[in-house]
Amino acid sequence: MVDDEVVRGRGRPRDERLGEKILDATRALIDEVGYHQTTMDAIAAHAGVGKASLYRRWPTKAAVITDAVAADLAAPPAPDTGSVGGDALGYLRDLRHALTLLGGPSVVAGALAERGEAGQLELREILRAWNEPAAEVLRRGISRSELPADLPIDVIVDSWTGYLIYQIVLVRVVPSDDDLRRLVGLLPAG
Known part of the structure; x- marks a missing residue:
């Protein structure tokens, strides 16, 4: 008993x-x-x-570092400045910050690379969570007639993410605000 x-x-x-x-x-x-x-x-x-x-x-080490920065990698809500350009720039700044956390590009890249395939899966999941705020920014731009109705939202979101990943993780260069403004400037007018 x-x-x-x-x-x-x-x-x-x-x-x-x-x-x-x-x-x-x-x-x-x-x-x-x-x-x-x-x-x-x-x-x-x-x-x-x-x-x-x-x-x-x-x-x-990679496991503890990944957990340490995980909360900072979570996607924030989509910015709402009143214009698609301001919203897109705010989103890209947030994503740039998340990818350059705590000491520069090598932190996220190093932790995920050391974790191998598990790290790649984690990065995909982290980035997938960031897709919705970006898509919301673009849908809002379409609804305000700032962007064309047939805008390929998924392609734009993937190109933004791809550009930042390429620059920060692979080239190890942090894009400037001017670089991000040029990227936003590529959006077609509505």
Whole structure:
């Protein structure tokens, strides 16, 4: 017969706050020394935890870094400035920021590359979430007659994402606001 006491595993109960402490330390380290100089040892030391606590939660540096920046990679709502040009520029700035988090282009690219196929799937899922705000910007432009009714929304959204991924992740150059304005300028008039 079991008492009314809660039966739990051996050892101390897991401190859920510790995970957030580790993620905060990871973000701080990436900001200070960059992706490549951030190590599991450094994360553990910066968080003030043992390496075992870190490895129980994340098996690799790429895994903990991906989790540390995941919230910052979430797509925000579509900007609404009153014009398709302003909305598109705001969206592209937001996406540029997300792809250059915490120390530049190498952070997201490095974490996802080290995770191999799993990292590529994560990047696809992250970017898929960003498609809807971009599509909303374009649909709003169509409804305000700023863009043609037959605009290929999916093609435009993919071209914006492709341009930023190519520049930031592959070429490792962060497009300037002027570059983003030129990209928005390619939209056809309604």
